[in-house]
Amino acid sequence: MTTSAMLILDILMVLSLLSLAAAALATSDARRSVILFMAFGLVLALAWARLQAPDVALAEAAIGAGLSGALLLAAVGDQPRRALTGDTKPVHHHDHSNLKLMLEWTVTLLCIAVAGALAWALAQAFERAPQATLAQAVSENLATSGVSNPVTAVLLNFRAYDTLLELAVLLTAVLGIFALGPARPGYRTAGPVFGGLVRWLVPVLILAAAYLLWVGAHAPGGAFQAGATLAAAGVVLRLAGQRTVGLPQGPTLHLVIAAGVGTFLLVGLSLLVLGRPFLGYPPAWAGGLILLIETAAMLAIAATLVLAFLGGRPQPPRVNVTGGKPPAASISTLRPRSREGLSGADVPGAESHKHFSEENRQC
Amino acid sequence: MIEVMSSLLIVSGLGFYLAGSIGLLRLPDLYSRLHALTKADNLGLGLLTAGLGLYTQDLLIALKLVLIWLAVLAASAASAHLIAQHARRRETQS
Amino acid sequence: MLTAHWLYGITGCLVVALGLRTALLHALLLHRLIGINVMGAGVFLMLIAVAYRGPGVAPDPVPHALVLTGIVVAVSATALALALARRLTAEQDDE
């Protein structure tokens, strides 16, 4: 009874995934596509839960069903019917419809071939005995890793190199986003209903992030999930019209962004000096060191994701006074800015005063 | 006895969920669908969490379940309002 | 016979194909980006399906860690691509 119910559940889940993926990709309306992709992410989170991957389900619930949807929705609202959503440089040869059809068929056949090859690889993987995989090694060494959640042990201890490099990838992405120009102008200040939502949602998200970070040592959770949840708090603040979204300004911000890689390297190098292998924690210290690295990584990941949502370098509060900006920023600051940007630009206290009065109006 | 109670709660919760989904599909426009949505959020999840909490007999888990229900309640009320407002603004603009 | 891992694994293969096709063929940048993301999700499905060991048995944590890393990298790469697209639009508007 239970097994057949689960089988039907699996089939329905798989069908939803396939049809949502197809529907999200088939439509040419950008907003519709994004919403369908968010629904896909939500069902994917359920699939991870079903396949007993709660760590992945947590990350997917925070990122797939929430953050990446917010990111894409902001991009759709950003440039209505332009490069992103209207046509840019044509990819198809519009006037050669035969050629286009041939291209489409070739690519479709290629994709079918790819799916076939992947299925073959999958069959190979399934045939291998479970003992031959790394799972055995992980469970044998879990006791010395400093944590009892095997996924955290793999990420922060056994394969710490990979996580260090991943944080470097995130850092590179932030630098790329910074290099591309200033952040989007931001959002209108929240009305009473949204303001009420923000007032409880942001503290709860921060608490949830702290909880996930702490619980990650012995249960599903950890720096990635906590970082994504913390970033969601920043995104909500941004959507409510806050400009700084709780991020620190200037050099402190740079420090936070680099905190993940920095702490990781610092720990690794200190261990080298002490005569241990790079990132080879002594078992007695492993738990503490992992928590230290994870805290720094959480802050860096959260800052990265919030900056990703801003879509560029955050605007300093005083735009006109500071000179010597990199070219990209100076071009954009020459453009006429919105009224809010101007009013906040000259008077240092104007920004906070404005928020204050707006807060009062909400009550 | 407790098992019967919790089963009853879970099943009635599911009823509200299904009613909400069917309402969402069958009702003619956004504002009436809003009405279907609230049944699933408030009563469906509420009864389900009550049933599951009773079933686990674990105070910590029951507390978490109540927390989740409250979060969904507050979040869905606010977001349904925001979405309806957004749709209305779009309508009046065009 | 464990059917769940086959079911989800094969779905992963199909999802990869769907995403790849859009990423290669679609004219709009945003759709290509979503296509790439869908493709990534397909790969994740395959990896998690390989890690699955059936009900009541602890799954392999290594693919889980891989997918976790992949999700976070995918979202930051998407953000970078969106920022690039925005800059591209701004440049085209200036012309």
Added chain:
Amino acid sequence: MSELLAVSALALILSLFLGLLRVVRGPGAGDRMLAMQLIGTTGVGLLLLLSLLLDQTALIDVALILALLAAVAAAAFTGEELETGDD
């Protein structure tokens, strides 16, 4: 009791499937987001059921995060962006 949980999970995924139909059909973006809210709540319920069914307490945490992030998604959908220039 585990039979009841399994059948309940089945009923919820059916409910989710119906909600997904509305997400696919629309017609407006608002209708889709409203349906997203419903499938979000259904997903929360399903996660809670699965946590007992598969004996994985951590799925309750997943349900909490999903519930919180559904609100973030709705906020992102309705947020009104400021104009860039004065055009």
